[in-house]
Amino acid sequence: MKFSPTAKAAIKSHSCHFPEGKLTNEQLERELGVWSASRILDRTGIAVRSVAGPDECASDLGFAAAQQLFAQGSCAPSDIDFLLFCSQSPDYFLPATACLLQHRLGLRTDCGAFDLNQGCSGFVYGLGVAKGLIETGAARNVLLITADTYTKYLNAKDPTVRTLFGDAAAATLIGAVEADTDLIGPFVFGTDGSGAHNLIVPAGGMRHPTSSATALVRDFPDGSRRSLQNLYMNGREVLSFVLREVPKAIDQLLLKWGGSIDQVDHFIFHQANKFLLEQLRNELNIPTSKFWLQMETCGNTVSSTIPVALQSASKQGVIRSGDNVMVVGFGVGYSWAGAMVRIH
Incomplete structure (x- = not known):
């Protein structure tokens, strides 16, 4: 090699x-x-x-x-x-x-x-x-x-x-x-582990091993029904985190890239849910024609939502060679990351 x-x-x-x-x-x-x-x-x-x-x-x-x-x-x-x-x-x-x-x-x-x-x-x-x-x-x-x-x-x-x-x-x-220029990058990354408890499977690792007690299913005041071995998500806090951190991360990414939001051809964000993504789109003033939604037929597929959307947009001819695409992921951790991708 x-x-x-x-x-x-x-x-x-x-x-x-x-x-x-x-x-x-x-x-x-x-x-x-x-x-x-x-x-x-x-x-x-x-x-x-x-x-x-x-x-x-x-x-x-x-x-x-x-x-x-x-x-x-x-x-x-x-x-x-x-x-x-x-x-x-x-x-x-x-x-x-x-x-x-x-x-x-x-x-x-x-x-x-x-x-x-x-x-x-x-x-x-x-x-x-x-x-x-x-x-x-x-x-x-x-x-x-x-x-x-x-x-x-x-x-x-x-x-x-x-x-x-x-x-x-x-x-x-x-x-x-x-190539003469970057086709992937620049990047921005962020982490705020203080919010880890808001999106978590509490039991099952070394910190909290499974037991008969962790398998007990309970009803919680937030309307959830689960055991400590199930996924817990505090939707209100996760939404607050996303609306607080993601717009700032996008500003940082655009500054690193040296371009404006109008120069981005397509925006593919983590496909969490329609309500959250529409909140982000409105706050950032992104036109609907540039903002991709791809979850109706598969759900929130976590780490695969962005590549699933990329493939769908490419297959439909929406994204083409030479386009500048902003990809942004955010969620469990709290963790977030964004990058510019120029389609090869």
Whole structure:
């Protein structure tokens, strides 16, 4: 592998995979009895969620997405120099799921591989790592797989989160190209761990191991029904965090980029839910024609929402070569990240 000092990292190809299981608003209306199907759609922007099967893990979804990418002819498994696996629902505590996927996908044994334990900002973090690997000469082709099965963390009777999350995976090929300017970057990153308790699965790790007590399901004043082994989200606090930090991060990103918000061709933000995204769009005065929404048929797929939206917009011909796209992820952690991407 020869290193070129003029090589720039670029997104070359992407593919997505959704599990066969589906959860519709009509099912949620019948099972939860809290909101009508039409109200769920109006508030969340979601009509159907993809749901992994009982024995289907994030690595299975990621494997399928990567296989689709290889089938497109963009590259072969032997071309991959580094595998990044971004997920908060790994197969095991250890080993890293990336190592399992390296073997399963038939990647070379001199291929680097590790996991990123990031959620909604994970795709942008992965882009940053891939850019660093490529532009320092450590790799020429990086396979970034994002995959989550958040539905396995949800209590079936909890309306506060079950209306939002779906499962999916995306495989993105980031490769070295000869270019005069950056095709990925600049970046902004942010972290505020003081809000970690507002979006969390409290029990199951080393800090709070599972037990009969953590499995006990309770009804909470906020309308949620869950155990400590289920996902908890304080929606009001998460919304406040997003509206406080994301506009500032976008201002910082535009300053680094040296352009104005009007010069951005497309905005693809983490597809959390329609209500939150519309709040952001209005605050930033972004035209609806430039602002992408892609959650109606799959739900909030956590680390995969941005690449899912990128692929959808590209397939529909909305995003074309030469376009400047702003990608911004935000959520669990609290963590946020933004980047400019010039479509290769």
